[in-house]
Amino acid sequence: MADKKKGKKGRGRKKKAPIEEPRQSKASQEEESLSGKELDQTKEAEKLSFEEKQSSEKKVNSEQKPEEQGKVLEEKEHKKIEKEREAPQETAWEERKEAETNEEEVRQEEEKKEISEQDSQEAHQPLPLADKEEIAEDKSIQEEASSETESKKILKKVVFNYMDHESGEHTMSKKSENKRIPISASPKHYILTGILILLLGYFFWVWGIERIYVPPGHMLVLNLKIGKPNPDPENLRVVPEGIQGIQKVVLGEGRHFYNPLFYERETQWKVYEIGIDEVGVVTSRSGKPLPPGQFLTKKLEGEKGIWERVLTPGKWRINPHAYRVEIKKIVEIMPGFVGCITAKAGKEPRENPADFLGEAFKVFEEMERAFPFQKKILNSYFQKLSKGFQKMAVVTPWLENILDGGKIKEYWNLTKQLEVEELPSTKAELQKQLDELRKTARENIQILLAKLSKLKGLDRYLFSKKLERACFLLALSIPPKLQNDMESHSNEYEKLFQAIQKKSNQKEFLQFKRKLDNTLDLAELAFRGEILSNKDEKGIQKDVLQPGIYYINPHKYRVDIVEIGYRQLPLYDVKFPSKDGFPLKLDISVVWGLRPGEVPYLIKKYGNIKDIDQKVIRPQVENICKNFGSKYEAKKFIEGATRKEFQQAFTAELERVCRERRIDILLGLVRDIQVPQAVRRPIQEGKIADLEKDMKVEQQKAQKVKNELVALQQEVVRGRRNVEVETQKIVEKIEAETKKIVAGIEADTQKEVAKIMKEVAHWRALREQILGEASAKVLEMVKTAEADKLRQNIRALGGAKAYSNYIFTQNLPNNFKVYIRYAGQGTFWTDLPRELKAIEKAAALKILEKGK
Structure with missing residues (x-):
């Protein structure tokens, strides 16, 4: 609490410090202190000369006679009146000057007294170091302020004296009885007057000329006219401080002071205001050009181009000469939707399946060199790689020295055509071309076998395995020389494998497997056109935006908002032929949906939702209807069992096909099957006839049942009457027996009641007797007590006569x-x-x- 009080006192003392002007520099303070000392010296000299003159005048007046003194006084009064008449303005000026001086002195004395009182009060309290520093600082500020006020006072007096000197004489205050002392014009007075004029001129220049006001919502752009030249005027539209041209830094609203001779000042530019549902895209027009093909820059200064960073909602002061700001809408994703991101800038993604297969082949070679004893696993990976090369028709590394790249692709294409071709003539032609390619490959393998003898150890084994796998891929028989070489060196290879196995690391082998599997998966995705880009690559990104608000640069990313979940697709008049050749039409409703993680793959492969509808759902529905509908005759579709079987098969197949394409099928509902009238009419007529026949049989059965029902109703009526008669007899019998029983019960009850009443009368009499005896005894005891009381009272009063007198007086x-x-x-x-x-x-x- 003591510290808080001290702090409050310190703050209060600072407020009372007479600081009228801002602090000046040390040089100006020293000059003012020197000028103040000189003025004090001149003032003291004037006072001394004035006092000497007064003392001399007093001596002269004392020596003169009273008559002569009276004459002198009259002359002085006369001169004074004349001077007041001649110069009324001078006296008014003197009086005003004297009043201001007196007020200033009184104010300073009061302030000094207040400060001294506060210091004396605080001197009795121990102050912490911080408060002592504040007090020292306050004292220094007060001394500076007092020196400033003293200098102001001296300047005022100098001005007044100078004005009096111009009129020919110097006036004193009323304290000196308005006596004037002529003074000489000193150079110091001229210097101080000049300084005052310069200060006033400087204040007018700064406040009237340099001052510029920037209204709210605007900014100040400066263009420096003097300074160092712009080193790169073509690219640098704005420059740092000290260089000629438009300054990089812009200033906000309020007052600013800049010399119009040095700066061009622009205040018409408004602050960029970004709304709550907007972003600002900034394009820099000042700086170094970007490399070719690049239009986005991560740097906020020094480069031209579009900033990757966007301006979020708020107010921004950005130099309009160097930057252009475009206002764009934010990306808002509502619940039930996701955002698919497509990067417009970045590195080119790897989308060629041959690149991934080549990388997988290199990993396979490293794995085989490090772990040659893992033959089963290596052979399985070789099968996967060979199928991939054959399926994607790319250059196979095993065949590079056997067939050139063009012939390898030709070989794969011929094998595919041969598998699907049905015409014998075409098949024979394709087989002939394949045989020619195999012949060329066989000749090249024989040439390569000559290099086998120059190799040893693991290199020899790997080269022989490469030739063996080439023969397998090209469907060639293994050359005898290669077969003999592998058998002859089998023991050597086994010893080599055992030595390598002892030094091998199982963890490294698992890493090879994982890397190889991932690379093969990427190659498969690239072949299907489903490979997605990484964060620093162009194209569709793997991750999607969940519901929310995102501040995204539209020049860097494009966001496609896709609805997830299930939606219904109605299909009408889906046509396909039946097994017996009749055209059929179906009306089908398909309920399908998307999962958030599968959206990027579908957008990349098919496009938007409409494209998925047109390219996947509709074609697959038509193909499945044709495939499964052609297995049934037309008349089967009229029956309910066949329709149910068809719908189940249709839904299952549609789910399987769409699942492979990353689409979920919830339901495939066959709403209507339109069978041709030629097929439907006889079937319907036969059905109607059968139904009519069945209806007649059912009507006969119903009539028979109706007759049986009438007979049963009559039996029920008869039985009900018999039951009523029997019931009446039984009721009468029961009533007679009940009356008899009730009469017996009543007689017994009366007997019991009489017996009980007799006992009650006995007990009542006994009670009356007991109560009478008790009351008589009580009365006897009461009377006895009263007699005893009377007897005792008489005895107490001394006799019957005294007691009767007492009773008399009481009454x-x-x-x-x-x-x-x-x-x-x-x-x-x-x-x-x-x-x-x-x-x-x-x-x-x-x-x-x-x-x-």
């Missing part, structure tokens, strides 16, 4: 009064004692005496 009324009259000597009155002459006391005493 007297409260307002009973006794009047005793005086009857002369010897009467009752005269016999009473003096102290008992009160009537009530005397009566009571008399009664008591009689009682005795």
Whole structure:
């Protein structure tokens, strides 16, 4: 609490410090202190000369005679009146000057007193170091302020004296009795006057010329006219401070002070305001050009191009000469939707399946060199690689020295055509071309076998395995020389494998497998056109944007908002032929949907939702209807069992096909099957006839049942009547027996009641007897008690007569009064004692005496 109070006192003292102007530099303070000292010296000299003159005048006046002194005084008064008439303005000026001086002195004295009182109060309290520093700082500020006020006072006096000097004489204050002392014009006075004029001129220049006001919502752009030249005027539209041209930094609203001779000042530019649902895209027009093909820049300064970073909602002061700001809408993704991101800038993605297969082949070679003893696993990976090369028709590394790249692709294409071709002539032609390619490959293999003898150890084994696999891929028989070489060196290879196996690391082998599997998966995705880009690559990104608000640069990314979940697709008039050749039409509803993680793959492969509808769902529905509908005759589709079987098969096949394409099928519902009238009419007529026949049979059965029902109803009526008669007999019998039982019960009840009443009467009489005896005994005891009480009272009062007197007095009324009259000597009155002459006391005493 003490510290807080001290802090409050310190702050209060700072507020009272007479600081009227901002602090000046040390040089200006020293100059003012020097000028103040000189002025003090001149002032003291003037005071001394004035006092000497007054003392001399007093001496002269004392030496003169009274008559001469009177004459001198009259002359002085006369001169004073004349001067007041001649110069009324001078006296008014003097009076105003003197009043201002007195007010200033009084104000300074009051401030000094307040400061001294505060210092004396705080001196008795121990202050922390921080408060002592604040007090020292306050004192220094007060000394500076007092020196400034003293300098101002001196300047005022100098100005006044200078004005008096121009009129020919110097006036003093009223304290010196308005006596004037002529002074000489000193150079210091001219210097101080010049300084004052310069200060006023500087204030007018700064506040009137340099000052510029920037209104709210605007910014100030400066163009420097002098300074170093722009080193790159073609690219640098804005420059840093000190260089000629438009300055990089812009200033906000408020007052600014810039010399118009050095700067061109622009205030018409408004601050860029970005709304809550907007972003600002900034294009830099100042800086170094970007490399060819690049239009986005990560740097906020020094490069031309579009900033990757966007401006978020708010107010931004950006130099309009160097940057252009475009206002764009934010990306808002509602619940039930996701955003598919497509990068417009970045590295080119790897989308060629041959690149991934080549990388997988290199990993396979490294794996085989490091772990040659893992023959089964290596052979399985070789099968995967060979199928991939054959399926994608790319250059196979195993065949590079056997067939050139063009012939390898030709070989793969011929094998595919041969598998699907059905015409014998075409098949024979394709087979002939394949045989020619195989012949060329066989000749090249024989040439390569000559290099086998130059190799040893693991290199020899790997080269022989490469030739063996080439023969397998080209469907060639293994040359005998190669077969013999592998068998002859089998023991050597086994020893080599054992030595390598001892040094091998199982963890490294698993890493090879994982890397090879991932590369093969990427090659398969690239072949299907489903490979996605990484974050630093162009194209569709793997990750999607979940519901929310995103501040995204539209020049860097394109966001396609896709609805996820299930949607219904109605299809009408889906045509396909039946097994017996009749055209059929179906109306089908397909409920399909997308999962968030599968959206990028589908957008990349097919396009938007409409493209998925047109390119996948509709064609697959038509193909499945044709494939499965052609297995049934037309008349089967009229029956319910066949329609149900067809719908189940259709839904299952559609789910399987679409699942392979990353689409979920919830339901495939066949709503209507339109069979031709030629097929439907005879079937319907036959069905109607069968139904009519069945209806007649059912009607006969119903009539028979109806007759049986009438007979049963009659039986029910008869039975009900019999039951009613029997029931009446039984009821009457029960009622007679009930009455008899009730009469017996009533007689027994009366007997019991009479018996009980007799006992009650006995007990009542006994009760009356007991109560009578008790009451008589109580009465006897009460009377006995009363007699005892009377006896004791009589005994207590001394006899029956006293007791009767007592009773008599007790029964007297409260307002009973006794009047005793005086009857002369010897009467009752005269016999009473003096102290008992009160009537009530005397009566009571008399009664008591009689009682005795």
